[in-house]
Amino acid sequence: MMPYLDAESVRDARRARAQAAPAERRAALAESLTAIRNNLRAAGVAPTDVDQISAAISRSPQAVPALRAALAPDANDDASPAAHAFWMFVSDLFAGFTPVIPFALLPMEQARIVSLAVTALLLLALGIGRGLVAKRPVARTAFETLSVATCAALAGIAMGHFLS
Structure with missing residues (x-):
């Protein structure tokens, strides 16, 4: 995605x-x-x-x-590949743990709701950021981001049911 x-x-x-x-x-x-x-x-x-x-x-x-x-040299990117790899690792950890942490702290039913809400809010924030950076309509870009993530989640659920 x-x-x-x-x-x-x-x-x-x-x-x-x-x-x-x-x-x-x-x-x-x-x-x-x-x-x-x-x-x-x-x-x-x-x-x-x-x-x-x-x-x-x-x-x-x-x-x-x-x-x-x-x-022209890329003036916007003076970071080393190791720095890029480190920040990618940190962002992947953050993105991976965000929906999981509620399950470690809350009962199952509450954790599902909290996990879904927090993940949706973070995806909306990502979409808003993309819209601002790209100078596109923010609402549309946020909706696109949330839609792509929702489709990916639904595909994962479908594959889980198909394989089990």
């Missing part, structure tokens, strides 16, 4: 950037062109080649996002 939601959020964030006002796009293009030129120079590309590439980019500005992604 999470790879789908992550991919959808990334796609929506890109769409929001692409729909920016024309003046913002021109400023972003100039900034991107400067960054690409600087990266090419830093990589040792000959000045005449840098000028030719810049002229080609100016003629085809729609290619800038792909070129920038390919040539």
